[in-house]
Amino acid sequence: MLEQMGKDAKAASWQLAVLSSADKDRALLAIADRLDAQSDDILRANALDMADARQNGLSEALLDRLLLTPARLSAIAADVRQVCRLTDPVGQVIDGRRLDNGLKLERRRVPLGVVGVIYEARPNVTVDVAALCLKTGNAVILRGGKETFRTNAATVKVIQQALLGCQLPPSAVQAIENPDRALVNELLKLDRYVDMLIPRGGAGLHKLCRENSTIPVITGGIGVCHIYADETVDFEPALKVIENAKIQRPSACNSLETLLVHKAVAPAFLSRLSRHMHALGVTLHADGAARPYLADGPAACVPVEEANFHNEWLSLDLNVKVVDGFDEAVDHIRKHGTQHSDAILTQSLASAERFVREVDSSAVYVNASTRFTDGGQFGLGAEVAVSTQKLHARGPMGLEALTTYKWIGYGDNLSRA
């Protein structure tokens, strides 16, 4: 079944690849307009999904993620209009020159072709990803979470009608509407047609893709993020950064999970930390060396377990560990981090530069919150995903990450010497 879908997507991608930016923006505007005009269809499908979700006993938090309202849908349409305003990277000449062998060579940015996206829950991702792929001339195959299959199907139907209205192939945006998980495995093997696969979900989904996909996969989105407060740390500003990294949005992958503190400042700093975290309702998970300074403080404090250092809390919990110095801090990050976002809080220029060089993460910060790792914050205009792998794209992925390049050589009936 997916074979045909892949074939259609590839065929659509040939058409999209040669569209002008203006044509693509026209299609995006048509999609936004139709999302507004046919919002009832989508909201009706969403109501059915919501009813099922309630019956299946999903948590209030999850239900809220699934829910579409007229206001939310209208915000989604507005986001599509926003994508029109971004610069289209396709067609950009990256570099080029006339070579000594006579060849006029240039590297031109082109679409990837067909992008596969596997995601969970949030129905806004459907529109978001479709818009970014169309903007960059890519066809897309979407496989959303089973809780929103009807919402997604209704949304994709509206998008396809808009594409048809612009004389574009509806197979440019397709959704796998059957929630059967076997189809995910089928998608992972569709390397003849799909050029890149982006899983957006938990660690299990990423592992499944890495182990089974024959398509190049962008993994990421899992963040065991660290802050290292060294022996020169300025207490009060540092506590504010730690607060921001931990509590601004604990469920985000760029939130802080483990605080490393230099032993020289541990007694004084940790006692301030306990007071500060208590006021915020954060539970501290302390290692043996940190506990003496935290046990009597106001914040809840329990012993940390080794496994805690390897996992995201995604909640108001924070691991605290005292280290002997810089090397132990970096060593801890290398062993437990996910190469997402890590920060040092220091007044030492030398330590800042060493940290930047030695910590091998997608984003490394000096005296700044790990929460900045985000396409919007980085000024990319859009975010397709956050990659924590090293090939193709690293960290927040903007429109450029949805493109590749081709080499173009012009000659005058030129042969290689």
Next chain:
Amino acid sequence: MLEQMGKDAKAASWQLAVLSSADKDRALLAIADRLDAQSDDILRANALDMADARQNGLSEALLDRLLLTPARLSAIAADVRQVCRLTDPVGQVIDGRRLDNGLKLERRRVPLGVVGVIYEARPNVTVDVAALCLKTGNAVILRGGKETFRTNAATVKVIQQALLGCQLPPSAVQAIENPDRALVNELLKLDRYVDMLIPRGGAGLHKLCRENSTIPVITGGIGVCHIYADETVDFEPALKVIENAKIQRPSACNSLETLLVHKAVAPAFLSRLSRHMHALGVTLHADGAARPYLADGPAACVPVEEANFHNEWLSLDLNVKVVDGFDEAVDHIRKHGTQHSDAILTQSLASAERFVREVDSSAVYVNASTRFTDGGQFGLGAEVAVSTQKLHARGPMGLEALTTYKWIGYGDNLSRA
């Protein structure tokens, strides 16, 4: 067994990542010097490999690929000195600016970490790949062909001694010295330590890697390359380009396998082609529409089979097909090509531009030979591999393809709003 190798490589990569360009070049010079000084050790090991290879009845062509001579080894050492003269991409700031949120953000080029390379035969690849990886601050795990295991082991030993002499970890360059194929499969799963895998070999090796590796793989090196001679083609210069693409080095992946000819020029052009190819000893494999114009010509001509269009000849054989026009030519390339290198021979500007836009290959040429697809020809200074996939690097891969980037954010105890 490989687990420890991976762990050691990763540890070495931390040290390499922070070396200055001067330190890396010093290590490369030490390696070149030692290759010269200890050439006897390597030549002795090569003589044993050669004796085995002869006993196993390898062809003369293969034996020649395996053979090291004092002159060849000295050329290999000279190539290492040449790598010193290339610009080190590590540390380069790709872009950066102060964002409205206050963050001073930059993107800095950094090594990938650990690179795995699986290759066949040629013992020069061992030194070549090691030098390029060291130049870019990467550790490397090599798995060479079983025919040159002793040569590779002796070579890596010399490299490791040179590294030790520079106070660098010998585990920066390691070889899997056991020819057991099961170890290849073990290497493919070493994603905890290896950041990128480059298979350099035939289609079977690439398939094995794509299907089994949990490490991001760069596939490529298979080239079913096309030339399309359209209805405006200038006969005599075109025949020279076709000759260059077909016979300059038939065993290369960028050599021509299929010639597509517009029906309007087929009668005259194919009769000229037959004479030209006859003189070069090329056998033509013609489709039904081309045969009438080739059957009576001097060049050997047999009917083409559908399978021929999908495979590399790597010999003095050429498929010839007559097409109705541009669309059929592009369609044929899409269906049978490997997205390596394809060319159009035309005098029409419009057709040239359409071909460049619509043919989705790593390298696309207008009036130039497909043989140009090569790191040296493209002025990259070095070639790690030729990628025919779209992620990370496409076409000839130079030093830059052995790097990734990290985002670095500097703040003044900055929190996200």
